[in-house]
Amino acid sequence: xxxxxAGAETVRSLEAGGWQPLAxxxxxxxxxxxxxxxxxxxxxxxxxxxxxxxxxxxxxxxPTWVLxxxxxxxxxxxxxxxxxxxxxxx
Numbered sequence: 756x757x758x759x760x761a762g763a764e765t766v767r768s769l770e771a772g773g774w775q776p777l778a779x780x781x782x783x784x785x786x787x788x789x790x791x792x793x794x795x796x797x798x799x800x801x802x803x804x805x806x807x808x809x810x811x812x813x814x815x816x817x818p819t820w821v822l823x824x825x826x827x828x829x830x831x832x833x834x835x836x837x838x839x840x841x842x843x844x845x
Contacts, residue, residue, distance in 0.1 A: 756823040756827070757819075757820045757821075757823035757824035757827055758820075760777060760782070760818070760819035760820040760823055761820040763777055763819075764776060764777040764818065764819070764820060776818045777818060777819050777820075778815065778816050778817065778818060778819065779814065779815050779816075779817055779818070779819045779822055780812075780815030780816060782819050783815070795807055795811075798811065
């Protein structure tokens with residue numbers, strides 16, 4: 756996903772003639788505007804308003820490829836194949 760977002764940002768920037776970042780919030784809004792509004796209402800009403808603003812709002816302004824890359828690296832580290840541990844030496 757991070758590579759696709761970086762590619763989309765690159766194509767978008769080449770078409771515009773300058774750097775045009777593809778923010779996560781902008782992408783989410785273009786995919787489903789209702790869900791981002793619903794998420795904001797749920798977080799502010801049932802959790803705490805400070806979680807949404809400035810917490811989530813800062814993340815929604817970051818480039819999509821950065822957040823997708825961070826998430827991908829975290830998942831890669833969590834679910835990597837590990838060598839079996841040897842408790843005794845041969």
